[in-house]
Amino acid sequence: MALYSIYPKEVFYEYAYNWSDFHQWGYRDGVVTRNADDYCAGQTYLDLYRINQDPNCIRKVKANLDMLVNTPQDDDWWWIDAVQMGMPVFAKLGATLDEPKYWDKMWDMYEDCRNKISGTGLFNQEDGLWWRDADFIPPYQEPNGEDCYWSRGNGWVYAALVRVLSEIPKDEKHYKDYVSDYMLMTKAIVKCQREDGFWNVSLHDPENYGGKEVTGTSLFLYGLAWGVNNGLLSYEKYGPFITKAWTSIVKDAIHPNGFLGYVQGTGKEPKDGQPVTFQSMPDFEDYGIGCFLLAGVEVYKMKQYE
Structure with missing residues (x-):
């Protein structure tokens, strides 16, 4: 859908x-799922709805998020991948329907993941980076x-922050x-870029399965380029990191x-x-693409800086 936004080829x-349509505009475990990996699909359904205005595209998206909004649990995002899978759906539906209640719930769930999971939260503000889940909070090292x-x-x-x-x-x-x-993340991320432009699978231990890896590198590149395109980052300072990647x-x-080579398979840590x-x-492999x-x-949109 992102590619379609700059190159609206009908096949996309x-x-x-x-x-x-094959998935009936729904989720693996139905509209009652609380698993962000399930309702991540709503990001695409919302993008399509914005083009064709068919209410069937988002009927189940709305039903699912209304259920999440109307129940008190905020601790569903106990692993950081869920932040990307879940947050943008709330952000997009709130913007589509002009309903701030979805943004309020999005913050409550994000804040729980950030500050409360396992008593500390998963975001280490001192380092500007996130532990994947409670298993990786120190003393794990x-x-x-x-x-x-x-x-x-x-x-x-x-x-996720970019998409929100x-x-x-x-x-x-x-x-x-x-x-x-x-x-905070931007400052931490650029410090970890390798000389060859990639990022290691382990950001603070380049020797633990060190080497080129495309998925993390692409996501960092996406966020950096978006920041320049949207005025949060200066091209003069961050352009070299983007160009190198x-x-x-x-x-x-x-x-x-x-x-596409150098794509790390499924998992949750460097060894996977x-x-x-x-x-x-x-x-x-499709998430790598x-x-x-x-x-x-986002890099294409930066052509104005050439």
């Missing part, structure tokens, strides 16, 4: 529409003694809080036939989905 729309900050997990949160800030108005009560977290992915990760190589085919397309679309 048809692919997304047919995929959504990487082989070099550092905290474990998984690249793709942090990339998901960074992308793209939807909510600047006078929304927590807009500045999201911007603050985005800036994009150039490296295109040069080192893409096969002549379009296959290894080895990550130019030739390796991950067990579930998605991360790359999100990044590519």
Whole structure:
């Protein structure tokens, strides 16, 4: 859908529409699911609704989020991937229907993940990075003694902040809080970029399965380029990080036939989905293409800085 926004080729729309229709505009575990991995699909349903205005596209999205809004639990997002899977659906539906109640619940669930899970929350503000879930909060540490900050997990949160800030108005009560977290992460992320433009799967331990990896790199690139395009980051300061990452992915990760290499497979930490190589085919690769397309679309929009 991001690619369609800059290159509205009919086959892209048809692919997304047919995929959504096949799943009956619903979720794996139905409209009563509380699992953000399930209702992440609502992001696409909402994008399609904005084009075709067919209320059937979002009937189940609304039913599901209304259930979440009207129940008191806020602790569903106990792992950081869920922030990206869940938050943008709330942000998009709130913007689509002009209903701030969805943004209020979104903040309550985000704040619980950020500050309360396991008593500490999963966001280490001192480092500007997130532990993947409670299993990785210290005393857990990487082989070099550092905290474990998984690249793709942090990339998901960074992308979530971008997708939320793209939807909510600047006078929304927590807009500045999201911007603050985005800036904290930005400063931490650029410190971790490798000389070759990629990011390691373990952001603070480059020796623990160190090497090129595309999903985390693409999500960081997406967030950085979006920040420049939307005036939160200066091109002069952050352009070199963006150029280095994009150039490296295109040069080192893409096969002549379009296959994307260096994609870490499913998991939750550096050791999962290894080895990550130019030739390796991950067990579930389509999110890798998605991360790359999100990044590519934002880099394309930066042509004004050329």
